Amino acid sequence: MNAQIDSALDLLRQAADREPAAFSTSFGAEDMVLLDLIRGHALAIDIFTLDTGRLPEETHTLMQRVEERYGRCFRTWAPDADALQRLVAANGINGFYASVENRKACCAVRKVEPLARALAGKRAWVTGMRVQQAVTRTRLPAQEFDAERGLDKFNPLHDWTEAQVWNYIRTHDVPYNELHDRFYPSIGCAPCTRAIAVGEDIRAGRWWWENPESKECGLHRKPAAGQHAAAGNPTGEFA
Ligand code: SF4
Structure with a gap:
């Protein structure tokens, strides 16, 4: 476990050295590990979150607990108000259920565009993604170049197991979203997230x-073919 932590810290330090670096958090379990490492080791990495306007109350409760534990350490980015009004007028308040196209349009307004603003001018982007999280992430590298955004992307927990994430959280008494205790292994917006049954994919x-x-929201797109990739992932693809 210590080797895993050292490896993650090494990647975080590499990201910090790219200055300016940013860490995007949705306050899921993996993100809480990274937040604890960044704050605990005083790494020069800006922390931000995307408040889509549809987050569960439990996530806002955790955000409050994070402020109490680590200080007011993260910035919140909201959707553009005009774009959001146009989206809801066109597709309805819960239009994302109607089609994949509508769902991606909602993610584009509530997540992707605010992310672009949050990452503007940054040279490194830290995420909490892991290989085991999804079929769309089976080739996720430790580090890659995001050609579209023109920055280095770091995934310090790419090779961690779910058990290792929770071992860290328990050992270091890190706060976490109470929805995890109600069989929500992956937490996003309230209307697009449900609990899973035993045996279901996380x-x-x-x-x-x-x-x-x-099942991706557009935040983590596949890099262009031929772009730089970390060792172990010669193509740079992960989606
Ligand atoms: S997860 Fe659902 S509510 Fe949230 S931005 Fe995407 S479609 Fe919209």
Whole structure:
């Protein structure tokens, strides 16, 4: 376990050295491990979250607990108000259930565009993604170049197991989203997240009405072919 932590810290330090670096958190279990490492080791990495306007109350409760434990250490980015009004007028308040196209349009307004603003001018982007999280992430590398955004992307927990994530959280008494205790292994917006049953894939509760292959919100797109990739992932693809 210590080797895993050292490896993650090494990647975080590499990201910090790219200055300016940013860590995007949705306050899931993996993100809480990274937040604890970043704050605990005083790494120069900005922390931000995307408040889509549809987050579960439990996530806001955790955000409050994070402020109490680590200080007011993260910035919150909201959707563009005009774009959101146009989206809801066109597709309805819960239009994301109607089609994959509508769902991706909602993610584009509530997540992807605010993410672009949050990452503007950054040279490194830290995420909490892991290989085992989804069929769309089986080739996730430790580090890659995001050609579209023009920055280095770091996935310090790419090779961690779910058990290792929770071992860290328990050992270091890290706060976490109480929805995890109610069988929500992956937590996003409230209307697009449900609890899973025993034996189901850990991403089964996200956009459960869609096929697994379409279950990404557009935040983590596949890099262009031929772009830089970390060792062990010669193509740089992960989706
Ligand atoms: S997860 Fe659901 S509510 Fe949240 S931005 Fe995507 S479609 Fe919209």
